[in-house]
Structure formats: C-alpha cells, structure tokens
C-alpha cells in the first residue's frame with residue numbers, strides 16, 4: 001500500500017499555533033500560484049513513521065546482513081561518517097565564500113589525500129558517480145588531444161571485453177569509437193591482441209587493475225609503455241580500489257587518468273542508500289583541462305581556482321555531492337594510512353578465503369590467487385542440475401543473505417561474482433559458504449525447490465524485463 005492510499009481527508013501530522021499577528025495575505029504573484037492544490041497524502045505522524053519503517057524492514061541492506069555483491073563493494077559504512085556529514089547539512093552553495101571556509105579546506109585536504117592514495121598530481125571532486133567520472137576523464141582526454149592537435153586522428157578507445165559496461169558507454173558518449181579486445185586465456189589483457197589494435201589512432205586505453213575477474217594485470221607496466229609509445233593515454237577505472245589501496249597506486253603503474261568511487265571504497269552508502277561521488281585524478285599534464293573550480297593550495301590554505309582557460313567546464317552543479325566528500329574524508333582520517341592498507345589486506349584475504357572454500361563445491365573461473373573478488377562459473381553446474389546462477393542467487397535470499405552479482409562479467413557464462421569486502425568476519429563468511437553448499441545439495445536432490453525460490457521474501461520473482469522496459473515511477477490515483 002502506498003502512502004497515498006493511506007490518506008484520509010483532513011488528517012494531519014502537524015499543528016501550528018494560530019496567528020498572533022495580522023494576516024497580510026498572499027504576496028505571491030498570481031501567475032506563479034498553482035491552479036490545483038498539490039496531491040499530497042493526508043496522514044498523521046504515526047501513519048508516516050509506521051509506513052516508512054515497515055517499508056524499510058522489507059528492504060535488505062548491509063546494516064542487516066552480508067552483501068557480497070561483486071564489483072559493488074558493499075562494505076559496512078561506519079556511522080561516524082554520517083554524523084560528520086550532518087555537521088554540514090545547513091550549508092547552501094550560494095552562501096558567500098567567506099562563510100564556507102571549512103568546506104573548502106575539507107575539499108582541498110581530501111583532494112590531496114586522494115591524490116596521494118592514487119599517485120596522481122591533481123584532481124576534481126565534481127563528478128557525481130563512477131560513470132560520470134569516466135565521462136569526465138574521457139572529456140579531459142579529448143580536450144588534451146584537441147589541444148595538441150591530435151584529436152582528428154585519435155578516434156579510438158580500447159576497452160577489454162571484461163570491462164564494466166560503463167566503460168564503453170562513457171567512451172561512446174565522449175564521442176570516441178569503442179574497440180573491444182578479447183582477454184587472454186588467463187583472464188588478463190592479451191598483449192598480442194592489444195598490439196594488433198594499438199597505433200596512433202588510439203586516444204585512450206581503459207583498464208582496471210585488478211580487472212573485473214578480480215585478477216591483477218601482471219603486465220601492467222608493459223601495457224603502460226605500449227600505450228605511451230603510441231602517444232595514447234591510459235585510463236584507470238578505480239571504482240574498486242579496495243584491492244590495492246595502500247599497497248600500490250594506479251599513478252605508479254603508469255595510468256594518466258584515474259576515477260574513484262568514493263561510494264564504494266571510501267565507505268559511503270550507495271545503491272538506493274545515497275548519492276555517489278566519482279573524483280577524477282590526473283597526471284600534471286592533464287591538470288589544465290580539469291572541470292572548474294579546482295581546489296588548490298594557495299599559500300597555507302586551499303582556494304577555489306576558477307582560472308583554468310583550457311578547462312572542459314563544469315560537469316556538475318557547484319562542487320559535486322559535497323556530503324559524500326565529507327563521509328569519505330571522515331573515513332580516510334579515521335582509518336589513517338595504516339588502516340587503509342589493512343582494508344586492502346583484509347579485502348583480499350576474505351575473498352581468497354571464500355574462493356578456496358567454495359572451490360570444493362563450485363567451479364571457480366580462473367582459479368588462482370585473486371584480489372578483492374572472484375568469479376564462479378556455473379555453466380557445467382547448470383547443465384548437470386538444471387539449476388542456473390539466477391536460481392542459486394534467488395535461493396540465497398531464503399537463507400537471509402544478499403546474492404552476489406550475477407551474469408557479470410559477460411565473458412564468463414552463468415557467472416557469479418563474489419566480493420565479501422574487508423568488513424566481514426570469518427563467521428559471516430562461513431555462514432555464506434554453508435548456505436552455498438546447502439543450495440548445491442538441494443540442486444542435486446530437489447532442483448525444483450531451488451528453481452522456485454525465493455519463498456520467504458516480501459515479493460517473489462520479479463519481472464525485471466518489464467520493469468526496465470516499462471518503468472512506472474509515479475503513483476496514479
């Protein structure tokens with residue numbers, strides 16, 4: 001039932017005292033007044049609280065349980081991040097500059113810390129998400145090639161077939177031609193394949209390391225040299241920095257442009273839980289093209305720098321999703337350098353623990369030491385039992401666990417991509433393994449049981465094709 005259906009004419013959730021001054025009437029010009037009253041539900045305070053609390057209880061979140069959604073880094077987000085963000089909720093972007101000193105200093109210091117973590121020289125905090133960061137990074141690459149007179153010939157962006165779907169989409173949006181290259185048998189970039197496509201018509205190679213199979217690209221230094229030898233730029237999809245944070249840096253691997261997902265690695269809620277932030281770090285020669293304003297050191301303090309004649313302009317209103325920046329800043333300061341390194345150690349340890357335990361029952365695609373995540377290949381399992389990856393994912397919900405990412409990356413059929421994150425205990429990981437083993441057994445003995453799952457959730461299997469093709473966003477009376 002929606003809040004509108006709970007509406008009862010005349011019911012209110014507030015009571016205001018009567019006027020104790022003369023009523024001066026309505027001063028809003030006639031043409032700005034709405035013709036019809038707004039369609040607001042008429043409900044009491046308790047109606048509202050119960051309605052939304054009950055809805056929230058139907059939802060599953062990382063605060064309620066394990067959420068091993070690969071490539072999404074659903075780690076637990078400490079509540080102190082929210083507390084600190086609350087300190088800034090009264091700020092308005094149109095406030096006079098001299099009244100937002102703290103906010104500017106925070107952005108400046110955050111930028112410096114993120115540059116240090118990624119090994120880049122400068123950065124914008126403006127993009128509102130990972131994909132938005134990718135687009136921004138590619139527009140910077142475009143502006144750079146235009147500036148040096150090479151945009152005419154450099155039309156291509158190379159993307160491996162294991163890439164996150166946003167990579168080719170961003171490259172196409174930025175006006176480039178997307179060239180997809182096949183991964184090698186080891187799941188990594190195939191150098192021969194890369195060589196075939198690499199010449200001075202290539203603008204950018206987009207990679208992530210570890211790649212979406214959770215594998216570290218061991219040839220990354222060679223790849224960087226190959227890219228730079230033909231004058232191309234190397235772009236790093238750093239949405240999932242969890243695996244390497246504090247251990248190695250994209251900038252040191254030779255990447256020229258790096259995007260981060262603060263709403264993954266840097267612990268701010270995402271996926272219906274809040275807005276995102278996708279800062280873009282660049283090497284010094286690309287800094288002139290960053291969106292304005294850039295926060296820069298000016299003497300002892302940070303200042304907003306609007307004086308970038310070669311800037312690609314603004315990519316979002318004001319300074320980006322500022323409260324997300326506060327949460328990430330809080331997270332980095334509370335963790336400290338050693339803490340961030342511990343995060344990547346534990347993220348990788350947890351993933352490998354699960355990989356080895358699950359390999360007794362399931363086939364692991366590219367079964368070797370992984371980074372922060374790994375992929376299960378259920379193709380044979382599905383052939384033998386008739387139970388597909390989708391069915392296993394649905395059955396996990398009955399065991400009170402969130403399902404891993406499924407059917408991604410596309411190069412593994414019946415893929416199940418598992419990322420436990422560093423915030424989970426051994427007990428939680430063991431619970432997940434037990435559930436997966438029980439489901440494997442059910443699939444052998446009673447496949448129909450698994451194929452009919454879930455049985456215990458507020459809604460059963462949803463028609464997600466219709467939901468995508470014919471979305472209904474508004475309640476109509």
Ligand SMILES: *Cc1c(COP(=O)(O)O)cnc(C)c1O
Pocket residue numbers: 071072129130131132164166208237239240261276278
């Ligand atoms: C999540 C993710 C993205 C996209 O980030 P959004 O904030 O969802 O736009 C891009 N690349 C990878 C590898 C990701 O995991």
